[in-house]
Amino acid sequence: MATFKEFRNNVKPNWCPGCGDFSIQAAIQRAAANVGLEPEQLAVISGIGCSGRISGYVNAYGFHGIHGRALPIAQGVKLANRDLTVIASGGDGDGFAIGMGHTVHAIRRNVNMTYIVMDNQIYGLTKGQTSPRSAVGFKTKSTPEGSVETTLAPLEIALAAGATFVAQSFSSDLKQLTSLIEQGINHEGFSLINVFSPCVTFNKINTYDWFKENIVNLATVEGYDPTNRVMAMTKLMETNGMITGLIYQDTSRRSYENLVPGFSQESLAHHDLTLSEDDFNGLLKEFK
């Protein structure tokens, strides 16, 4: 069985020293090993951004796509080969701005895969513009007088969209993050994990210390029940989304691949493509 080291490649990430994304990379590698995967059984599909580079830093099949489209690519991969473990990953801009439409619909569709958002409340790669996750009043290159748009609450949206697995973590908490990714992989259906991942270069507000001060670990909340959707929604609203841990999980709904009529239980990628002559003749009938 592969160890987490086998999910490393010898590529040096081009992230700034101290960037939160390093821990997410490590957590993915550990989680993959912990759930018993071999590198060739994992596909990491990423978007564009500093965060999007992650697919190149995990020794697995990697696909670095276009900005905002990691999710549809990843769903295509999973539908083509359901034997693969598919992780999609990207930034908050990638998933909650340009790709928000896909995020909501991927949640609804509930394909069996895991989506990790590396949420730094800013656009890192394009050097510091506001993101949908930026706080009101946040000053950036694109909002020199402070952002006036409301901060997006993606996890509340996810619950409203019918998410079956919603979690949040913090890149400093490698243990929790690794465990949540494992749970996400093991969850049948679409698992969304939003990870606070400080951008040390462009975001001087949402720093490691700021997160440490402001987040509440659900493990410390007595009586919290992650199978209770109303409780999950209430908690997110009460805390302005500043909670970490497993927020909600619904194990009763089957994943898309298991609900779509006739969908192959075996990897489609390994099907024989040829149509039998009988099938072909049968198909012609309705046109005669």
Add this chain to the structure above:
Amino acid sequence: MISQLSWKIGGQQGEGVESTDRIFSTALNRLGYYLYGYRHFSSRIKGGHTNNKIRISTKPIRAISDDLDILVAFDQESIDLNAHELHTNGVIVADAKFNPVVPEGATARLFAVPITAIAEELGTSLMKNMVASGASWALLGLPLEVFNKAVEEEFGRKGAAVVEKNIEAVRRGAEFVLEQAGGPLEQFRLEPADGKQKLFMIGNDAMALGSLAAGCRIMSAYPITPASEIMEYLIKKLPKFGGTVVQTEDEIAAATMAIGANYAGVRTMTASAGPGLSLMMEAIGLAGMTETPLVIVDTQRGGPSTGLPTKQEQSDVNAMIYGTHGEIPKIIISPSSIEECFYDMIEAFNLSEQYQCPVIVLTDLQLSLGKQSCEMLDYNRIVIDRGKLASDVPPLETHAQFKRYELTEDGVSPRVIPGEKGGLHHVTGVEHDEIGRPSESSINRKKMMDKRLSKLNSLSITNAIHVDAPHEEPELLIVGMGSTGGTIDEARVRLEEAGIKTNHITVRQIYPFPTELFEPYADRASQIVVVENNATGQLADQIKLNVGCAAKVRNMLKYDGTPFLPSEIYSRSKELV
């Protein structure tokens, strides 16, 4: 006896025009006639004038006719809008209920049949289309049993009683009109057909069927006119083969999901029309850059923007060729018949894997939606070629990666499907090296650009152009694409009769333009007329750009939303000579 005839049914949308047309043409198809249909419809579901026209012939036809023999009308509007097409010997079969009148100037003979009254007498006005079609069928003097069989199939699901009622409606309509006419009309007596079994289908169904035959098992798409039938067909069929259609949230998702699935080894397609293709452009570039196979159907309709969504146009040529930013290898093929719609999808999937690049199959509304006869499709012509798809690749050294973008002589690198132990590699839309890692090196950049773009140097498609060149030195070389081929050929027969020598080329491989094949025919013609349904002459521009004959190229354009008629091409060609 005559060898061909045109029949049209008109009424309000939702009034049964479609089903009448379906039964009528199914019966004719069974008799072995060649059929060519044209649907006039608008973007409304109920209400609004709609009509379906079928041309019936004992010989293959691929064009709508200039005129009309029989018009079946459910309302006066249908008569007023269409009577001008009727030739002097024409006939109108109309519902007596609305007191139909033949418009001034028209000489058609009117049969006012109590269509609604008979239908209501039999139980429901819904059956009026059966009364009407029975009446018009009877005028042709064709065997009623064949027609009844088609009725039986249409209503079989609803039980024997319904079938019986409908057959009775047909009989009553026939009986009434025959009494008025004193028997079938001599001027409409068709020669017997060749009796060969044919298929009768729309281009979209043929493309969907072709995709299935090509091994396509996933389609990701977003509904749009006139592409939706492709997804609707596959929604019905793919589950039987373990696959599925995913109705995505938009066309960006449709194209990128198809890229993901193709990357993971499943032949996957998407289909749309201009607005959707516009949204897919960035994804098409990604497929080009990552060398991921991708098949996209563009069923052209009236643009720009929402344009004329239910009307004929061929104005996406430039957008398909130039739409993506940067420079990628890309293949655009354009089928020009129903048969080709089928076979071209198989070829498109093969090309996309052989050259590892996006392939766009470009049709137009008339080809996608016009129902036509199609020669029996040949199972033995279904050949699947997946190109350089490697399997059982040897294991990798630690930290080594599979050379997914290995530099090779023909530019095409071996591809592995994710899951293979020895195939680990990275794919990115960022410029990359042989193992798919991002690279900004100028040397690498040039090598990789050349590699990707050189892949198409070896491209050779059979029938890149269809040539009909009986003349060594024609006055006109008429060039077209898509659905116009049959119309051009009919016009040519008349031109020939008028002493004008023409050759004809249908361009099937739109991009890269098949210059070498085209050039000799261009050289020999006095003038080159490019017939296309757009306002700026996009195909003509490609010819001017690629073939050294710009001074000889003339545009023949039509962009009013309707297909060319043979008479238009005839008279406009005549003016040119």
